Amino acid sequence: DVKVTQSSRYLVKRTGEKVFLECVQDMDHENMFWYRQDPGLGLRLIYFSYDVKMKEKGDIPEGYSVSREKKERFSLILESASTNQTSMYLCASSASTGPNEKLFFGSGTQLSVL
């Protein structure tokens, strides 16, 4: 089975801190995604990547950046954390790009910015 591992289940950071969320997948998937999930809003796509060193903005990229130096690892960076970035962050991967690809998710990181 595909395993998508997020480095932290819970994180508490202070406003203005630089925050790194790490995600690793073990199935050689081409695509990786970062979502945030807020109550009543469903999942919103922050960034995604089709290949190493490649990144594309999703629906809400402001305040975030990403890094994909290796195929298996996709990092989400909050350059200067703000309280409105308190959320559940979900990483996902898929084997390839296409209309019938399903996503495999990590367990999520609940980030609180104080």
Added chain:
Amino acid sequence: SQQGEEDPQALSIQEGENATMNCSYKTSINNLQWYRQNSGRGLVHLILIRSNEREKHSGRLRVTLDTSKKSSSLLITASRAADTASYFCATEGSNYQLIWGAGTKLIIKP
């Protein structure tokens, strides 16, 4: 942007009963997917139904798709306590990226 909208937002039923959740969407789709999320965890893929399919089964799950009404339903038969979770539908947006609804929270009472 949200395309899938689940209905109801919350559903509470007795163990052993059937649970039905609905999803409506706005634009043409290639497929529709359903996912489950246990509290505080990541999402797990349940089933994918293609636009040329009308019904699909997987164990106790039955999914229907009505493209003329732009809607889908997920039926869970003989519910169990372990089915307590949130259920999301997802449809395809641009560049094959999924667009998610806000989910239905299902509670199975013992």
